[in-house]
Amino acid sequence: MSDPIPDSTAAIALAPTARPVTAFRRFLSKPLAVAAAIVLALVVLVAIFAPLLAPFDPGASSLKDAFGPADGTHLLGFDSAGRDVFSRLIWGAQNTMSGAGIALIVALVLGIPTGLIAGYYGRWFDSASSWIVNLVMSLPAMVVLLASRAILGPTVWVLMIVMGVLVAPSFFRLVRGIVGNVRNELYVDAARVSGLRDWRIIGRHVFIVVRAPIIIQVALVAGVAIGLQAGLEFLGISSGDTPTWGAMLNEAFQNIQRAPLLLLWPGLALGLTSASLVLLASGLSDVLGERGAPAARRRKNKNAAPADVVPSTSVPAPETRGALLSIRDLAVSYELADGSDREVVHGINLDIEPGEILGLVGESGSGKSQTAFSILGILPEGGSVSRGSVTIQGTEVIGLAEKKHRELRGTVVAYVPQEPMSNLDPSFTIGDQLAEPLRVRLGLSKQAAKARVLELLQMVEIADPARTFAAYPHEISGGMAQRVLIAGAMSCDPDLLVADEPTTALDVTVQAEVLSLLRRLRADRGIGVLIVTHNLGVVADLCDRVAVMQQGRIVEQGTTEQILVTPEHPYTRQLLGAALDGVDARPEWQPRSTEVSA
Amino acid sequence: MTRENSLLEVNDVRVAFGSKGFRKSPNEVLHGVSLDVREGETMGLVGESGSGKTTIGRAILGLAPVSGGEILFQGKRIDNLSARHRRSLSRDIQVVFQDPYTSLNPAISIGDTLSEPLLAQGYTSRDARRRVGQLLDRVSLPADALERLPREFSGGQRQRVAIARALAISPKLIVCDEAVSALDLTTQRTVLELLLEIQEQTGVSYLFISHDLAVVRYMSHRISVIYRGDIVETGTARGVTDNPQNPYTRKLLLSAPIAQPAEQAARRAAYEREFASTPR
Structure with a gap:
């Protein structure tokens, strides 16, 4: 909560790696958060050096000066008891901040270790501590605080400890939730296999993950603590001797008719501090929360840069355009955080004739995948087609109005995604999910839609369509889910199916069945298919023609026979060379001495 | 036994x-x-x-x-x-897991990840550092990888780190x-x-x-x-x-497509003959 700036600069000086610099720079790029941090730093400094800064004793009253105006030495005048308002404000900073500090320390000490243990070990400790936490959270804080004041006396510090206990559950829950997830991460398993003790694993691998959320939560809880504390004092709960902002408010409020200005200073101090804490928390959560993501994106784009691909290897465009799908000079760009563009697809050409599988x-x-998304008009946020033309059955789809594009997607072109399970909504039955688009788009009645869905499920060779119709996604297997998605794609009787790695998530025996299904759909209905895959075996099994793509360019294109049997481009050869299909099985094991000499 | x-x-x-x-x-x-x-x-x-x-x-x-x-x-x-x-x-006994993205702690540098098992086995930090240098060399990663975080590496490089971690204590x-x-x-x-x-x-x-x-x-x-x-x-x-x-082994074998069209066609024919799914 103290000034974060010196810390970060120290980190830069010690370890000149990329991370602290970028996290710190990202923080600097948020003016509100920086301003909040500066305000808080000032408040903390004032609180620490209150004895030096305050010109007068905050308790020294001279009744003749009561409500006296400001003058050269008493900057903000006098309060109702003739005490110096400015000095009381400064001492108030110290008392208010220490109060909040005590509450925070108590909350952290109680909440974090218990959360770590409950999240990591679970079992009875988790059940017992969660039960207690739920109990504490169900208590109304204000009432408990008032009651403890009645029992424990009017000391602010004791009340702050009680408040710390009351806010500890928020840390417990935060930590326990995150740790529960982290515990199942593979790197925790790897650490266990490495022979690390539990406390080391918790201290290193687990704590490092909860660090950032805790920092953010500290800022938020500090704001709450200051607010509650001021509220208590405003209600007159504290003893009144100690100068705090809340007590000053209380006193000012009693004299609001005589000296309304007295209300302003403590109110301003409280408001500024609380607002700064909230702004700092949101700034921190932006900075710490987005850690990692931008760097990864940058890296990916760097990979996609055309650095070591010779442009001349790009396949020239054929004169005539494909009747079903034709792509000419398609380029896809992504807008980077700094406003510049990065091209990930550098002008490619593709054609598909009706009934052809490419x-x-x-x-x-x-x-x-970017190419497939451009055809469908579903490029992710930040991506756009920067040039080129894509026609489906002669209709240009680049720059097509979204409404027209949607119509096209509904009737001519359909999409089969990679992850079948994540593309089904777990809260609706398969039947509902397939029937809804039919009812909306084709205006079928409920009965007609159901009949059509059963027909579709039968078409994709699902053994018991009626049962699958009534099933929820979690009740069916991955292979079945992919069949369901293919059924959904076929529901509008499309001419072109765009399948993005449709079998990658499936077991090989299931993959073989799905590939059979695609072949049969092509044979029976004459659909054209664009199948995106990394698996050359799938290509050999299914495709008529192949386009090989490397770093945003198509480096070779031809019939499956040409590409897989007599590849010309070095990259295609490299890919085929890496495949393990033709490689001999490993010979039998020999005791070590002979194997080495062999 | x-x-x-x-x-x-x-x-x-x-x-x-x-x-x-x-x-x-x-x-x-x-x-x-x-x-x-x-x-x-x-x-x-x-x-x-x-x-x-x-x-x-x-x-x-x-x-x-x-x-x-x-x-x-x-x-x-x-x-x-x-x-x-x-x-x-x-x-x-050591392990190399499947997913190089989740098997390395994203917040811990490669050097620390690799020295961890060594320190746990009682190496001094100087010996551990020397050993980590050897390990990086062994899996063909640059020595400056030490200070960096997992996210700065590609999947293949991360898997090399995971292998180096498994090898650390021989x-x-x-x-x-x-x-x-x-x-x-x-x-x-x-x-x-x-x-x-x-x-x-x-x-x-x-x-x-x-x-x-x-x-x-x-x-x-x-x-x-x-x-x-x-x-x-x-x-x-x-x-x-x-x-x-075993018939299941056979099914597994025939299901896996190979990158040669003629052989794959034969393999598929054999698959359809033996395991043709009975639709409906």
């Missing part, structure tokens, strides 16, 4:  | 989960599984999702509860060890749980080569768990095929992949 092959980051 | 040359023996092991809830019958995922790994050998374990192959690895590592049978390492029981004995065993057995499944084809191949090279130099044994029969065949001296918690076939890599005896 495989788009490449490794991760090659831009193959 | 000890077999000749066996480093690790898994005898009739059962693992059940989910007996936590009131009156809930436990869900047994391994129904008496046996396998063994010899010194310097790679034992491949292949199966599909839900087959229990990962659970075997976790049981060996002490991360899953063994409810029946026994696991022997160098002739000594290691199932259900006390936490202290388990920690000392980590000198001998174990006798490394459990590779889908160690290359998340990697691109070309990266996958280089990581496999690295594992083979390390085995040749150090004589470490691998239990190589994967869903990909082609990868397992390339890496393993012997292969066990696991299906729904039972091992259905065990044999030499060549025997299991060229002449499978």
